[in-house]
Amino acid sequence: MKYVDEFRDPAAARRCAEAIARIATRPWTIMEICGGQTHAIVRHGIDRMLPDGIALLHGPGCPVCVTPAGIIDAAIAIASRSDVIFCSFGDMLRVPGDGGSLLAAKARGADVRMVYSPLDALAIARAHPACEVVFFAIGFETTAPATAMAVLQAEREGLRNFSLLVSHVLVPPAIEALLGAPDNGVQGFLAAGHVCTVMGYREYEPIARRYGIPIVVTGFEPLDLLQGLYLCIRQLEEGRAEVENQYSRSVQRDGNRTAQEVLTRVFAVQPQRWRGLGEIPASGLGLAPAYAGYDALLRFADVAVPPERHDECISGEILRGVKKPADCPAFGTRCTPEHPLGATMVSSEGACAAYYRYRRPRAAALAATGRTP
Known part of the structure; x- marks a missing residue:
């Protein structure tokens, strides 16, 4: 437990959040790519520790x-x-x-x-x-x-x-697809540490240069996420767009x-x-x-992959960071982990599942007023 506790120390987390507050002078919007990071953020209230104006979006980082x-x-x-x-x-x-x-x-x-x-x-x-x-x-x-x-x-x-x-899918092309979308509002990314453990982060460097956007390779514990956010916000405040590696204990460039x-x-x-x-x-x-x-x-050549159909589930918009779970009128009522309408409510890394498990009462109340957590 000592290893885990080291990266979940409340006092260290508060100090890191205070450091973010000292350097953030304007609003910024940052997306974490990994669904495991999303669950950690919601579970530990990382987003609630940030100063007003720092918005976190949840990206398409849940493989399911x-x-x-x-x-x-x-x-x-x-x-x-x-x-x-x-x-x-x-x-x-x-x-x-x-x-x-x-x-x-x-x-x-x-x-x-x-x-x-x-x-x-x-x-x-x-x-x-x-x-x-x-x-x-x-x-x-x-x-x-x-x-x-x-x-x-x-x-x-x-x-x-x-x-x-x-x-099987690859992360960097998805990041580029998000950045090229007309509804994109992302200004910085937290990249998934476990993906980079395998692939390194060389392939993120041209993306950061091409789109002028900072990308920080980040782990999954509360202090990892807060440190990753600090590095990303510091780059934004300084006008830099580079790849940094917060998760150096597991990730090498190659x-x-x-x-x-x-x-x-x-x-x-x-x-x-x-x-x-x-x-x-x-x-x-x-x-x-x-x-x-x-x-x-x-x-099985007689089996075909049919085209996608559109239904009331807004998981696509959630995966693009355009909406959050409480924006869905079915969240927590007609859509639950027991009776899901979409993948983001089923998966252990899905954003809807995270909000249902850790914030459902508040999310439901806010949804009734048209607000999001």
């Missing part, structure tokens, strides 16, 4: 949340086949597509299993050679190396009944070269559809031609 409804519908179609065992992380089971959820498919008889890693799915494939075992490969650069290693392991073992439904080499070997960069953001060029990872035999969409 940005997985488009169409790919979930494709997952349900594959999982519903009698010869398939479909494996997924737990959060994905309850995320609604346009045609229901994987959990609903399981209730109808589909063999859908929760796993903790793609290696669990490999073990299931070994144990059930007569079945097709499909792993739902989602997430950012953080989880993609484990998926790539599972493919290489399947190749070494000659497992032919294992495939992937891939929906990242993990071994993990990057595995990604380059197994995957190829491609356009990717994001929930709420549409298709973003060069923002996804698909299996490279040498490993196309493990692509579930090719193996």
